[in-house]
Amino acid sequence: MLIGVVGKANVGKSTFFKSITLADILIANYPFATIDPNKGFAFVRIDCVDKEFNQQCNPRFGSCVNHQRFVPVEVMDVAGLVPGAHLGKGMGLTFLDDLRQADAFVHVVDMAGSTNEKGEPVEPGSYDPAHDIRFLEIELDMWVYGIITKGWEKLSRALQQEKGAVVKALAKQLSGLNISEGLVESLVKQLKLDPLLPAAWTEEQIKELAVVIRKKSKPMVIAANKMDLPTAKANVERMKKLFPDLIIIPVSAEAELTLRQASKAGLIDYLPGDKTFTLKGNVNPKQKEALDYIHKTVLDVWGSTGVQQTLNTAVFDLLHFMAIFPGGVNRLADKDGNILPDCFLLPPGSTAYDFAAKIHTDLATHFVAAMDVKTKRKIGRETLLKHRDVVEILTSK
Template identity: 45%
Template sequence: MGKLVGVVGKPNSGKSTFFSAATLAHAEIAAYPFTTIKPNRGVGYVKVKCACKEFNKTCNPQNSVCENGTRLIPIEMLDVAGLVPGAHMGKGMGNQFLDDLRQADALIHIVDASGSTDSEGKQCEPGTHNPIADVKFLEEELDLWFINLLKKDWQKISKEVEQSSKNPEKVLAEKLSGLGITEKQIAKSMKESGLAVEDFARALRKNSKPIIICANKSDLKESEKFLDELKISHNAIPTSADSELALRRAAEKGLIEYVPGTNDFKIARELSDSQKKALEFIRENILKKLGNTGVQQCINKAVFKILNLIVVYPVEDENKLTDKHGNVLPHTFLVIRGTTARELAYKVHTQIGEKFIAAVDARTKKRLAADYELKDRDIIKIMISH
């Protein structure tokens, strides 16, 4: 199953703007809290250097896009309602919001780094609300959500763990499958915390819903007051989601040529004065100052650093790097680091997995055993029995 990245944060911080920029899906955006109520689901892209350049080939992607050697690989994203302090007890959109997050594998926390919205998302004097407080409250709310969920059933769960002949991770994984939690994450959390319910719930939240911080609205000068601390203490990525949205929409209309994540764009068509002014403003004040809008950087970090995924290219012909129709480097798979050659075969197709004999590394032409751990950018031919 593919991974799902959730976009979270207090109301009015720019979640839907970030989500829209990332997916170009239409999500409602407005300058007041609780604009989003129902979650929006869409497809964003991680950006990597495509292997086609290395082989001097033109590729024919089937499930992704390649633009001049930059491969954009789809990843599912989710935009949810804003979260306010006390959400785990039902405040604001409360539990509804938390329920929507069950299936998320990693979270991008959109923080208003300019301090122009209070803890409940209402507008305030820019620079007056400290966004560091938001970083802490969100983590605490998510932890409390997990603590409450586990506490509710803890006696029942512990009893089942005791009485079952299966190992505790298995029983817990079955019980918690609705939260998108794996056995591995449970085992890791048990090791870190033991089974005292609160400690375990916190560890489990951290391992199953890891968070990265997006310091949004970094285009506003008041953000300067908070950016250093957000970057140093919380590894936050300075971002301007609404600049990214403007650039991607302009690129979609063919007004500019823009590769997400880069520090510049080219004007491709005659623009009106107001379009030109808006785009030049972004070029001078955001791209030149921050180096990029930060949106692509957040997505890549969530997928590669936090979810620990790597990119692999299964092919049928290890010399031509093609599938059976002659498409060059047609497929990309995002898999967890540590995935083996046989596991990849199963991901391609159950039957391919069942008939797996060995794999071949297309670069070295070396034969790889079933338990070979895939490396990032591996191009793999899978040999099957007939």
């Protein structure tokens, strides 16, 4: 699974990415600071299952503090998009191409209204972020439309009256975007498009198809960024009313980055997603002032920096992934004594067998049954797993 961080130029995408990965990348107050995509690992936060077994786990990747487990997930930060990107403006087509493999998007918006449509800094409050929410959707929709309609005339005529052919051809055209044939088929049906007469589909209908394909295949959460600035508050309230169907989360990526760096430096105790932190170590007056400022302008007002919540929303609410732990009914530790060392993120609908295959092909090949470790009950190959299940795979050798 891959989460793409997208948005206009200079809105804080790289700051958001850096705050969740602590990767050493460029952040700068001018548009197009990022050109090549940055990829890295971040962590979703879940209630760990170790507590239910009265244990403290030892994660191989990530961490577990106060029974809050941080499970790795891959994220990508890309170059900024500008209006007209789908026509190639601002190298838009290249940048859009970087987004193909993403399963969901975090759309970072400058909610303070402190950057214009080109991403140039302007007086905070002087630019309406509603433009950014709309323009990005249009760019993504038109990008998908462009992919669908590439060679469409010839293709649609050739496939006339051939059962299932147009869906297959469309799915092939869109396969680089992580879009399956089943999804294309169901959306063509939903829009009541005649699969035997693709040449009769109107431009409007194909645009409509592009929109539903984009929404289904690249679901999106909006990170309303720069909430530490005073002009952001009224804007976020207005955006929530203006776009009631969108998930909009108040965020301060800069605050999160400061807190994570302070935590790494041993200055504070801070768990990403928390509404507070505690000072420790030698914090000088200037550092204390900066940390107090974050408490006052972000944590006390919004309940957290919003960054962890945004990532969790993308993985669990948009994509409905589940965190599943391998474990044994009689033993939760691996051979080195590490308790519940692994945790995997699996797509919805995953079965006990899918889980075996995810861990190792050998486990799938020799799969006999599985055990639900929490209930100590045997489960079959096709049993659907649930978020926070602990599963033991039983094999024939």
